[in-house]
Amino acid sequence: MKQFEFWFDLGSPAAYLAWKRLPKFLRGTGATVAYKPMLLGGVFKATGNASPVTIPAKGKWILVDFARAAKKDGVPLSYPPGFPINTLALMRGAIGLQMRQPARFAPYVDAMYDAIFGRAVDLRDEKVVAQVLSAAGFAPAEILALAGDPEVKQALIRNTEEAVARGVFGAPTFFVGGEMFWGQDRMDAVAEALQAA
């Protein structure tokens, strides 16, 4: 069975665009995906990389570029207040579910991405996070407990360190075997690599 890895952070609009394309991509390639939550802020710190929005001209253009991609894909794309946001707690929730309740991992990521980039919800407010979680069928207290679990925290650190060690510097990043691909705009190349695998 052909498999690839999808490294992502809930704060990355490019990873959101890729996430939205994954169902069709999986059907088209017949491949399976290993989801790899990582903390993009940690990757940036370790690699010296930074969000494109830190260069004003690049940030301005990339919003246009992402908007073109979203329009082409037919998905909504907007940006929450304070973007780029701190995703530490949200990513701990993601990896915690992946470890403890794997069947609920994808619905959680879906709900979070839809809130953040689909509806520009301000998740800096914990009460708003709780509302979004409840609306998606999650018990906020349960996710909060997961996010505070030392093993979960360690797992996110470990994934982030693994990402950096393997050459990741941004999101989304795909691996097909030892081959790395960065960006929502490299999914065609990922498909070709899966085809050749």
Place this chain on the structure above:
Amino acid sequence: MKQFEFWFDLGSPAAYLAWKRLPKFLRGTGATVAYKPMLLGGVFKATGNASPVTIPAKGKWILVDFARAAKKDGVPLSYPPGFPINTLALMRGAIGLQMRQPARFAPYVDAMYDAIFGRAVDLRDEKVVAQVLSAAGFAPAEILALAGDPEVKQALIRNTEEAVARGVFGAPTFFVGGEMFWGQDRMDAVAEALQAA
């Protein structure tokens, strides 16, 4: 007649890849191109942007990404000693020819790109530049004189300032009317914009 602008610097491997694709692209789109020489170093300085190779992990990946693109396109790609190189004199030669002998502009850019990224020739050595120019049918002294012409120097500064003012932060950059596209990997989007124009 549909037209687009192609902003480039001889030191950019991404612009080299795009340049090599242009003949087929022009046939395919039926568009005409306005070549816009700029000094990428000046653009970087003005915008705060930098070559991706300044972030080691990104630099490592982008060489793989460019190699994949070059292989797909069937063009040679290698990097000269000291890459990224200072292209000030080379770009003055380019814009000088564009101003004074426009018919010789494209052959000059061809010869330079083939030397730099096709054969990894070390153009930091003026004698080597002279050899490359002679082999391509240019009189080195003539190009040197052009590159030293104050009007030519000013024209390159003016283009670079215009690029920055219009939002350019890297190379290659394309404009279709007011729409900007950055990267050799956005030529499909440029073609679509020309189609819609």
